[in-house]
Amino acid sequence: MKPPTPAAEDYLKTIYAHTEWQPEPITPKALADRLGIAPSSVTEMVKKLAASGLIAHVPYGPLTLTPAGRMRATAVVRRHRLIETWLVRELGYTWDEVHDEAEVLEHSISDRLLEAINTHLGRPTADPHGDLIPAADGSTTRVPAVLLAEATPGHTGTVLRVSDRDPAVLRAVADAGIGPGSAVTVVDAGTVRLAAGALHPLTAEVAESIWLTS
Template sequence: MKTSTPSSSIEDYVKVIYSYTEWQDKPITSSQLAQRLGVANSSVSEMVRKLKDQGLVDHQPYSAIRLTPQGMRLALSMVRRHRLIETYLVEELGYSWDEVHDEAEMLEHAVSDTFIERMSAKLGHPVRDPHGDPIPSADGSVELPHAYRMIELDQGHSGRITRISDENPDLLRYLASEEISLDAPVEVVGRKPFGGALVVRIGSGAKGREFDLADEVTSALWVQSSETHEGCVLPAR
């Protein structure tokens, strides 16, 4: 039986399913979903059955979980809410980028669609949040930049930082302390021997600095190549 107003738990589930697959092709499994939500596997199994009954996901036992078109629409709506709130908190209320996730998690379920659209207008209809994640438009279309994890790049590759994962607040604070931010120019210099740190130059001209970055850091940074100027627009779903 379908409900006209999804619960906050359902909204959280579809949002996490979408966010997991946004920057990679692999669908999420039940155990990965449980880990991301911090709940027991049994709780996930029960909720996934409910999501399937409501037509929000496709799922067979022991297989990955995929959003249906209906589930995708709900997920994009929640992602839009979350990222607009994060942006508002940073730009209008002076929050730092490591503080906004938990606040947005609480607020996104409480505000109306009218509030969200007026917030978007107040901000000038931004297309990305403080971490570089794209903000879906009101009609559900998304513009994803052509970007790759820094850890995957070869020596000599150059571009700009276009996305920084917000999963680890401590990492965000470290990057802020080192003045590593969105849109910073970056070039891969090489890698230290024997599987050591990736050496990258961040910044341009006299302000450029070299960093030895561990895999945990380079896995969280996404780089858009210098020769790539446009993103990939995904149509409204």
């Protein structure tokens, strides 16, 4: 079997990422929306991925990765998140700047360079946004988490992850002094109390982008 193309790898990575923090599998329409492409293009690629044994799919139903597809997806995710970590730690990028760079580099750097980066960084287990970096065998160790927007008032937890889908949200979170490892107490859906005692209001979009320890 020929290795997946960069476009196919982007599909697999997106399908994988969709269920990292919630259990519902992705639909073809949601996949098209996430990738910003026409549903007809998704239909064609889904057929190719299914024929290659990388996804399981029934017409009009949700998409799930086969074991082979999951292994390929985690390999791409591992590359992407190690590159993001490298760009932030070593090259002075901020966490809202790295996604697009990693999208390009993940398909081009060699396995040897990737492992050199991994070793140089001390084999990190999470990227700057708190997303887990799969091990070479595809495994991850997840901590139980709750979305801040769904946490009950009075809940105190540590920020595990901030979604990197919107750079503006990342900048707003950084301006609030919040990031992975921050301790916060939920006052209500729109307000948190930081460890130092300061109250900080959050937009609904920001509250929907932060995961806390449960």
